Amino acid sequence: MTTLILETEPLEIQVSVTDAKLIVDLTDGRSLTIPLSWYPRLLHASQEELQNWQLLGEGYAIEWTDLDEHIGVEGLIAGRKSGESHQSFER
Numbered sequence: 001m002t003t004l005i006l007e008t009e010p011l012e013i014q015v016s017v018t019d020a021k022l023i024v025d026l027t028d029g030r031s032l033t034i035p036l037s038w039y040p041r042l043l044h045a046s047q048e049e050l051q052n053w054q055l056l057g058e059g060y061a062i063e064w065t066d067l068d069e070h071i072g073v074e075g076l077i078a079g080r081k082s083g084e085s086h087q088s089f090e091r
Contacts (some may be wrong), residue, residue, distance in 0.1 A: 007025035012073050017042070017050040022069040024062070024076060041069040 014025040022042065027072045039057040040060070042050060049066045056063050061072040 012055055012062065013059065015053055015055075015062055016082070019047075022071075024073070027059070027071070032076050034076060039069065039071065040082060040084050041067045 007065055011027045012024050013027050015018055016023040017036075022032075022036060022039070024032045024034070025033070030037050045064070049064065052066050053062050053064050055061070056070065059073070061070055
């Protein structure tokens with residue numbers, strides 16, 4: 001089994017959200033592009049809700065207070081999707 005260990009976690013410096021993607025620029029120069037389908041709360045959110053984000057812990061995570069969504073940079077780098085199902089929004 002292979003384990004990803006980050007010696008130093010890169011910080012987020014900018015977040016952009018389109019209709020289909022979450023784009024996160026890191027202080028180490030990388031840009032991560034993640035499909036919103038990985039995060040059902042973001043996928044089903046309005047543009048206003050998507051734009052209402054803030055950085056947490058000096059840039060180690062992104063928070064959307066209105067959506068109760070918190071995503072850590074380490075999880076984004078590791079490619080971890082949300083564990084929440086799309087069906088939970090059909091209720």
